[in-house]
Amino acid sequence: MYTPVRIILLQLACLSAFAQSPKQICITVDDLPVASQRPLSAGARDTLTRKLLTHLTAYKVPAIGFVIGRPLLRNNQPERQQISLLHQWLKAGMELGNHTFAHKGYNYIPAAEYQQDVAGADRVLRPILRPYRQRLRYFRHPFLQRGNTVSKRDSLVTYLRDHQYREAPVSIDNSDYLFSAAYETALVRKDTALAASIGKTYTGYMLACVHYYEAQADSLFKRPIAHILLTHANAVNADYLGTILSALQQEGYHFISLDEALKDPAYRSPDTFVNNGGISWIHRWALTQGKRGGFFKGEPEVPQLISDLTEKK
Numbered sequence: 001m002y003t004p005v006r007i008i009l010l011q012l013a014c015l016s017a018f019a020q021s022p023k024q025i026c027i028t029v030d031d032l033p034v035a036s037q038r039p040l041s042a043g044a045r046d047t048l049t050r051k052l053l054t055h056l057t058a059y060k061v062p063a064i065g066f067v068i069g070r071p072l073l074r075n076n077q078p079e080r081q082q083i084s085l086l087h088q089w090l091k092a093g094m095e096l097g098n099h100t101f102a103h104k105g106y107n108y109i110p111a112a113e114y115q116q117d118v119a120g121a122d123r124v125l126r127p128i129l130r131p132y133r134q135r136l137r138y139f140r141h142p143f144l145q146r147g148n149t150v151s152k153r154d155s156l157v158t159y160l161r162d163h164q165y166r167e168a169p170v171s172i173d174n175s176d177y178l179f180s181a182a183y184e185t186a187l188v189r190k191d192t193a194l195a196a197s198i199g200k201t202y203t204g205y206m207l208a209c210v211h212y213y214e215a216q217a218d219s220l221f222k223r224p225i226a227h228i229l230l231t232h233a234n235a236v237n238a239d240y241l242g243t244i245l246s247a248l249q250q251e252g253y254h255f256i257s258l259d260e261a262l263k264d265p266a267y268r269s270p271d272t273f274v275n276n277g278g279i280s281w282i283h284r285w286a287l288t289q290g291k292r293g294g295f296f297k298g299e300p301e302v303p304q305l306i307s308d309l310t311e312k313k
Contacts, residue, residue: 024253024255024256025261026062026064026229027231027255028229029237030065030099030232032089032096033071034048034085038184038188052241060255062095064094064168064257064258066168067099069101096125097168101119104142106147106148114156118160137165138165138167144278144280146273147274148274168228169281171217171280173283174209176231176236179201182306183195185310203244207244208300210227210229212298215298216295220266220291225266269285270285271288
């Protein structure tokens, strides 16, 4: 039996191991099979998926994709082309997780309705994963909403635990979906110069987000943590994710699985945040610790040009 002193020594050893480890980051990809502001042809969805997986496999990234269930059905029957995109992820060795059936925000619907949405995606996904001997282990909250009351938060925690799911937190939040909407606008206009400009701005923005949350984590924990980056299966990442991965690698990052990232003791930090906002877990922990005002300054902003192009989509 472990004594209290021995448990403390083991915890200190674990913290020391993480403090001495190389920089680590897990890449998570939301809204599979494909996220787009406009309807895409089957060929376009296939191309986007292949591009994303080419980037991930080239850098040996053990990514996890979080799947919305509804696009996998048509007239309540399996939609083969959409499901074939998930087979590409699975054949590439990636893990898949539950992102609900209809991608509803938890803070605006009853807990029971949300649980049905989680169960709906579960029913669709399990038969797809079975031939790959993979099971559903992780759940990612749409809009990063975990509950706007204590009772809703706690009921979701209990539901996920009872159904053998672990929550998939995010340490590095961002607005890549806005850049992708602007990027799609440029592509539709066939404005290659604008598209290239957006891509360049996007990669700089994403790296700035990484650096911002690095500093936030260092301030909270007095050490680097294993980070979890949020991205989406969208057009801008299909073309520029490789550039971001290359830059992260050059900065000394090692790409790890979600399993490995969650071994970091930081992810067992108390989180009492209850609000309508969907925010990074680093900010949840900071607010739980009583951080205010100045601690949160400096988060990278989306340029006005990107916002304007998004509104004109």
